[in-house]
Amino acid sequence: MTVAEETSPASPRTPSPLLTFWRTFKRNRMALVGLGMLALIVLLAVFAPQVAPYDVTRAVDVTIGDIYQPPSGTHWLGTDDAGKDVLSNFFFGARVSLIVGFFAAFISVVIGGVMGIVAGFYGGRVENILMRFTDIMLVIPDLPLMVVIVALTKPNLINIIFVIGLLGWTTTARIVRSQTLAVKSRKFVLRARAIGAGNGHIILHHILPLVMPLLVVNAILVISLAILNESALSFIGLGDPTALSWGQMLNYAFGRGAMSAGAGWALVVPGLGIVWVVLSLTLLGHGLEQVLNPRLDTHHLMPGRPAVQGEAGAPAVGPEGAPVMLDVQNVSIHYFSDGKSPARAIENVSFRLRAGELMGLVGESGCGKTTLMLALLRLLPAAGQIVNGRVLFGGRDLTALGEAELADVRWKGVSIIFQGAMNALNPVRTVGDQIAEAILCHDPSYRSRRAGRDPRLDRRVAELLDLVGIAKDRKECFPHQYSGGMRQRAMIAMALACNPQVVIADEPTTALDVMIQAQVLELLDNLRRRLGLSIIFVTHDLGVVAEMCDSVLVMYGGVTAEYADVDTIYNSPRHPYTRELLKAFPDLSHPEKRLASIPGYPPRLDSLPPGCRFAPRCPQAFERCRAEQPVLHELNGGHFITCHLIETDRKRRSKDRQTLSF
């Protein structure tokens, strides 16, 4: 079956989640090693009677000379306090430890799972009672409680299993509950209700499948905890005297003079058994978690890849005469990942931003807009690398700067308004504090010599907040106390803190309502006029930028589709993609017109078409588009376009001219 899949990628059958899971699992070394270690010990335990050199379950006559014999040919790992073979004890002890671990964990996981799901799903009073009870059980130290209960009852295996199981469910209940809550709040549960599904159906088909992975990971950890608890109980002397678990072996050896007899083997071997099993479970659990929740992969402080400078030569558009603030020349960016050829995220993008200019950067999601903007300030994630091009700002090439020089340009020269202001602001620091931090970072004169803050700093923060229309007394508030629109304003105030010349606004209004969006746009436009800022406005919505931009760069699949001044883009676009985008825009003046849409989807960066990246969706594509990548052409007066159609047009025109001249 796998063969069929690999040979026919176009087949509509896709691998089941289990198969996909196994494929990722196989690649996780930690999980694989854990599984192997666990399998080995489970096999040894199951086949203990066959593999053990001695049958330790039968009573045999022991003489003093047999006790604590060091490892030898007859007893590979020596003998214990009763003169029995330690290796054989070890195999049989594995049975007891594993049985207790598995069964106790089973009880815990069932109780915890049911409580968590019931509490999370039904909520209200049921949840209150169950979770209060869980909280109580969670704070009561469990080993002492186990000790008390086992000490008061008979220490036999069944009792121990039940005591460990009945006291070990609290973390499971908490984890399952919070996962259930998270799943329950997701829209597909609401959708299931909307189609008329009852609680049973929803729990079985929608909650359980999404809680299960977490429950499995948790169950593995609960097993290891149960095994540790059993061994601790046995060691304290509360184990089942008839069942020789590893803990019990240690108890006997420690209590009966192994130490003074120097019989290290009797102490080390059973302990290593416990470590082996617990470590295998921990590795497996940890690996599984990574497989199921693959998020902890990269972070923003990992060292980035060095930029590679390359040949320059950039087109220029925008208001004539104004000085160029930011000159981006032939920037290409690749993403690298293990074992794959690099993804060409950005190829040869150039633009020139002049003083006071507002440039719109437009394209669908996933076409590389944010990547390009992050690259300007060298903020790309660790997998991304600038492989060609230059970014000239204030006479310096940003791609050639070191970290310290970059830190100087960041925010003071070029600042960024990020997309989701909720996530872009630190939740545990006040808004005012975060704005002040930016100022302090770049202007040492604000640093107060005496303890306490420079009053000028507070004034500056208040001034910035006032600039974006936030009352200054709100500066002591935390981001979660702001509304969405206010957070975006605060983000703008922060971006202006160090009087930057260039501000990059990365989809600052995407998640906002139309009215708030209009407010933010108006604010940005006003600020630009008052402070003479140059702004790059990133958006997927052509309509948003039409009213305030000077120039527009339309990107598609990481390349410049069309770049021109705003009037040209909207009134005489040449690239089919720009035209299609414009047609997709609802026009209030012609509501009866049918909306056009662009069929298909932007290309995936790891499987780019060989020719023009837009060719598969282009209504005017011809053979050449599918085979050959078009290059950037300049039309009259700063109108740039990457499309084969231009050449065809030009040829036709020059042919026309030729025929005319003849």
Next chain:
Amino acid sequence: MKRTQYLLKRLGWSVFTIAFVLVLNFFLFRVLPGDPARAGVHDPRLKQEAVEAIRVRFGLDKPVINCFESLNPVRFGSCDVNPLETQFFIYVRNLFKGDLGISYHTNRPVAEILAERLWNTILLIGLGQILSIFLGVALGIFAAWKARTAIDYGALLTSLLAWSLPTFWLGIILLFWGSAHGLPIAGKATPGTSSWPLMQQWGDVLRHMLMPTLTYTIVYLGEYTLIMRSSLLDVLAEDYILTAKAKGLNTFQILKDHALKNAMLPLVTVIAINLGFTVAGVLQIEAVFSWPGLGGAIYESVLRRDYPILQGAFLLIAVAVILANLIADLTYSYLDPRVQSE
């Protein structure tokens, strides 16, 4: 305003939990079989007078609880008795007087024995906790910062291994190793040192603490490293870290001002939740090293079946953990501004 409310709520909750533990502690020792006092009552060999004497001595002649007819439809307990004359009330009253009963073994008041030992346990936990948190946090930060390098994988594997060690077994191994290197391995002080100068006495105690504390530190170091690492990795992938970087802050400033506080938040909760498990570890360490703390008391009383001490020690440990949890909760509310607005 909201903060006070939160504080009161947590305080009330802790009081309720302590009350629950009191009740649990009372019933455990009356419902489950095993207490020699009651076992003695049922011993057929004893004469009627002797049985009566035992009953009176341990207060078993009194009704267990009042049934509180109006609240209790199943009429559990004895009705028509003075609630002040029930075993439960006497138990609670004695608790408030600080009376935890008399040890079967030494005939000394349990409260007195435990009071001596409480400090030893606090000393051990305190030192071990500080060391393991410090080292664990530092190692976790380092691993997360150097994510996906050999340092990170090394730290990860080491902590997983440390986590997998059974506390008592690690104790035994260190005990073995320590005794081979001439370190004191049992008790809190060398016998006969009470006449020594104070500084020397302290030095002696510290030498005795070395191995137990090392055991404790290794066992919990792994867990704190793991939590700090994953929590910091999460935080470092957040957008506001990118904002901080875009602002021009250097790596050190970002770690210090933006990442650490946020990443420590989950750790505070874990430390609180862990206190229960910590006690489990201390119990084992004290048993191995004959450290005269509460855990040692539990170990000894299990061997001697000295139930009053067991009961008292459990109660004391539970209350201490609950209070420590309360402190952790309050710390959390202080650290995370989002808590108060919930």
Next chain:
Amino acid sequence: MTTPEYFLEVHELKKYFQAGRPGIFSRRTRRVHAIDGVDLCLERGETIALVGESGCGKSTLALTLMGLEKPTAGRIIFEAEEITHADERTRKALRQRIQMVFQDPYESLNPTQTIGEIVAEPLVVHGLAREGGERQGRVVRALEDAGLKPAADYLHRYPHQLSGGQRQRVVIASALVLEPHLLIADEPVSMLDVSIRAEILNLLAELRRTRQISIIFITHDLGTVGYFADRVAVMYLGRIVEVGRTKEVLKNPQHPYTKALLSVIPVPNPRLRRERVILQGETPNPIDLPGGCRFHPRCPVAEERCQQDEPPRVTAAPLHHAACWLVSGKKP
């Protein structure tokens, strides 16, 4: 009392939520006025657009119509049947006739189910089309009606293998499979790229034409409603402030709120830069409603009486009503 020509009637519908959890110590309960007296009628086969900013109650209204929230007061009559307080069984039967499309296509599909399972789920839940072949046929038909052709290509895929637009089509298909009479679409395109929005809007318009489904289309963007809604209702703070035929409302808006919303719709033409009415502030908290007209604190043309008295709903033109003191017209 019931006028039979209407397909759906909503009378004075109210839905209040309690603000925060009632504590042990605090007895006072504050109420969020999510919907506060909504009147609405819908004819068979008609499409109405509900427009408003977030927090105006439009999504709550959708959930209340679906029976996923219990109304505090008012009546809902659907196909000449009072369903305001329908019991579980009636409600379940009703779900076959009223279906809903949710806002976020990334969130509204269970990642562990295949597309085939998702679309068949409503049939399973209602015990319809029990025979394998028949069920498969209905699933395929629904998928193809939603524009996922050929359906066989999609049946065994998982949501994460589809793009946003395709997922939204799956959501629509799973609503269509029950052959509902009324479809409530809650911001079905707001999470999608502009380039993909059009195809979903066209799909809804087509469904309405071919299947005679009535649609309640909820959106915050007046710009998209012109394409297929017969009527528009503008909501503000739990009330409908203006309702009328789409063309009429777009050409001749009466309420200052509608005018403002219309003025901020982006126009994709830099030559048509125009004066925009940008309302300051945000929709007030629906816990503490302003007295008088609830729009007056943000209204650019508010007068004194707007602060005192609530404006009545007046008829500006046939079938075009607005609730504003400044609109002249006769009371209905």
